[in-house]
Amino acid sequence: MPQITGHLETLYFTSFKTDFGWIRPISNGQSLIRLDWNQTSWYDSDHPDNVSRETKSQLEAFFAGHLRQFNLPLAPAGKSAAGKKWLEVMVGIPYGTVMTYGEFAAFAGKPKAARAAGSACASNPIPIIYPCHRIVRADGGVGNYGGGSDQHPTHPNNLARKSDLLRLEANSAANAA
Incomplete structure (x- = not known):
């Protein structure tokens, strides 16, 4: 162990x-x-x-598109108090919503901390539940995505997963409207 x-x-x-x-x-x-x-x-x-x-x-x-908010006991491994704070803010990003790293930083009350916001996403030990996939680049690109994988955050498989998650949420949100 x-x-x-x-x-x-x-x-x-x-x-x-x-x-x-x-x-x-x-x-x-x-x-x-x-x-x-x-x-x-x-x-x-x-x-x-x-x-x-x-x-x-x-x-x-x-x-399956039936759950939008998780209800689980969470204790993200290896996170400092500051890292946990970013994750607590991240979980507040509504389902189907996409924001840039800068917008996420502002959402966290730190409008000049876009790089720190990106680092919080990159070191997220519980992807999906802490929805770092909802945070994208300012130019509209999906940005990197580690997503709990052992592959590099720029690996095509990881980028495809992030795009697929965004598409899943967009489609589920549209169907619910």
């Missing part, structure tokens, strides 16, 4: 396939701490708990 904050911690996870690739919610038994996203399945066996199972259920509803 990985060593986290000076002690051994049991981690729980379940893996499942979506139209967007394989996803693995990871829990510490009380809260979701990470969300990994891969092109292929993982080799190790699932070790689920209630949090990872509930995360899977809510993500499946999100991908």
Whole structure:
């Protein structure tokens, strides 16, 4: 088991396939701490708990266009207090809404901190639930997207996922109107 904050911690996870690739919610038994996203399945066996199972259920509803806001206990791994603050603001970006890094910085009350906003997105350990995919470049391009993947944020697979998530939300929002 990985060593986290000076002690051994049991981690729980379940893996499942979506139209967007394989996803693995990871829990510490009380809260979701990470969300990994891969092109292929993982080799190790699932070790689920209630949090990872509930995360899977809510993500499946999100991908089906039936869920717009997640209700999960969250404890993003490896985030400082300042990093957690950016994520708390990020979760307030409404479903189907897109904003630039500069607009996100202003939304967070830090209008001159577009680079810090970008860094918050790049280091997001729980993508989708903390919706960094809703933040794009000022020129209208999607920008980079790590999205819990082990691939580089500029990798075509990651950029396609970000575009697909934006399209999913835009289509679901349009159908609900």
